[in-house]
Amino acid sequence: MTIREFDCIVIGTGPGGEGAAMKLAKAGRQVAVVEAHNAVGGGCTHWGTIPSKALRHSIQTLADYRRNPLFQHTRNQIEVDFPDLLRAADGVINEQVRTRYRYYQRNRVEVVFGRARFLAPDRIAVERPGGAAQELTARHFVVATGSRPYHPPDVDFSHPRVRDSDSILALAHTPRSLTIYGAGVIGCEYASIMSYLDIKVNLVNTRDRLLSNLDDEITDALSYHLRQSGVVIRNDETADRVEATDDGVVLHCKSGKKFKTEVLLWANGRTGNTRDMGLEAIGLTPNRRGQLEVNASYQTALPHIYAVGDVVGPPALASASYDQGRFVGAHIVDGECDWSLIEEFPTGIYTVPEISSIGRSERELTAAQVPYEVAEADFKSLARAQITGHTVGMLKILFHRETLAILGIHCFGEQAAEIVHIGQAIMSQQGSANSIRYFTETTFNYPTMAEAYRVAALNGLNRLF
Template structure:
């Protein structure tokens, strides 16, 4: 066995959290290595998660716009797009992302090692390379950023080609005629929206009493309406008894006695941290039942020189938050402390059709805590830019304090929602009186733009005060 190759910090995982940590540490002058089991950088976010699903959503939106536009009414029926064709469009984006990320690592002289990492002791890992050889690497610090994968309950047979998860659906070779989606979280709602626009008959099975209950009720009610308009059948408060492949389809048996048979089943209920192959028992770390690691406010595990960030530490499990966690960890390792903290009010984006984005508190939360608030709304059907583009469905909603006029929450449903929300986020983050709904009422916006909805919503809310 050759002598260990030593680094200042070794990062396990080349997704957003690993990349954020690597860039921060490299710029601080550390010698950094990133080990990833995949042959290409980007992690699950790039190859199976955020990038392919959002590229699929963009293609679906273009298809929907084409079908709706009266200029193409004579030919819209001639357009026949299947699921594999949409996946090919996503492949091009994935390749661009991999090339871009590779340049980041090369420019910052971060060594990339392809192989499966496992701990030998608290300061050494073994890396099993694709050719079967094993290297040992040593470091002063480690960052575990191995991400997550779809949760597989032991009683569901995922080896059956008709039983899919959010990874294997990207290998689907045809457009199914019907699909049951078990789990109505972000992934489940996004794929219900995507597949319904391909004229797939979709059952969306929700284990809770409403869709995306962490969002504003009015927004999720609008989402449910649009999904049903697309033909999606939503079943609330349902739990599975068993999944039964049956001849030409799959039957989902529910506790309630319902039986839902469709051509394929997409399991979209939970994720597990990728920690089971790291030999964490060799260093005394124990993940929870979902494979996630417990960390402190500085993202340190029970071993202070070993950090964890991203999906592997649990919620919020967003690519954007994971990257920031990685940067925070990099700063903490390089300086022994970090003089900035991660924001509490981070934006959430759900890429259904139309898309959803929000930041801050909901009406339910404000009511439960007895905060005196008012609502300002702008329906997109009254916004000139939405009328021009034909994306008139949706709304912008601003929640603000009745007395101080402080902005408490921004909730948006409709085209460009995930872009529009950042305007509200920027003002919410301002200190003192700078965070005020008056800003939007008194600011000049380009016309026509979707951003103008902030002015309309602000004036609507201020007019409600007495």
């Protein structure tokens, strides 16, 4: 068997793997990427970010149509099933795959399909579905294999009524009722999506409030709007067992509560994709969550093997994973990296309405005894929001009372994930350039949603005395 040689082999073609491969290829390195799926893009493209956000967009379009007074006479005549929404998402997924594959071709990165397994610290075997295998060797490796939904051993995921965030995308009908166990980002997004299809949704949360890492006022608003759309939220619950039958699924909680619905979506936890990769044989042992431990340069215990993205744990965001991959690519090329990843990065949660945040929350600032003030703008007062009908939401800026430096930005409402980047740009400036006064001294297009920054800044400065 001929063993093919490369400068670097990247295992996984999600955002982290792509970022590393592109950086290395641009530097003239001979690179191969190994993908276990039959198409490039990783879980982000096929089961995670892209399909769920495409579903969310379709739901928002449907909601806008039903709300628009121009279509009042026909709004109740349109019925949309869950499979219809999935077909709409397929077009986006296919286009993303074509785009990503062109990137690899254009940069002369070889794509090898199959499952990678380490035979030695410098050599892997790529096993193809038909049983054939080939061996590849390289000086450096990047493990970017992502993660998968966590499956407790006592839950039967082979039952057609028990789904995880991957298999929910294969649902061939619109269920009348759904229980979602786990109220993290995935759970909240799917609760929002399903409720707009007139599905009765139970959202069972293992914590005392939704998305407890975010600003309390924002998550209170999310809870309110989920309940307004018919979602039943139960906090501080722990699953005891799952009883799946022919006519439904019963989630038994340790509190004694029972939730019986047509389908159960288990959305509690994820596991790194490190199983059967031969890592232990070369001295790399994943932790109990299947994740690899890395240093500040994303090197594992074997310095020539790097790991990025979900497989190394938080923040487990596609945006951050891509940057990690680029960082690692630069580190491999130069032996060091003269730039560092930002510590403050935005989070986007694509519920209806969506949420985005960057920086610290009121709870964190209070605990740290930082003297801060709050600047707020309600979307209902913005002309652009009134024109589009998206009046639900708010922009909240937290700033230092004395220096006026921006400490945190929290947004709830339509286009929140876009709006947050304006504040992020100013928040990242050094010294006096990071000031809430920037927004009062800058002219914004009118009418726009970005105008919320001027409204909020004036509101905040008026609070000072």
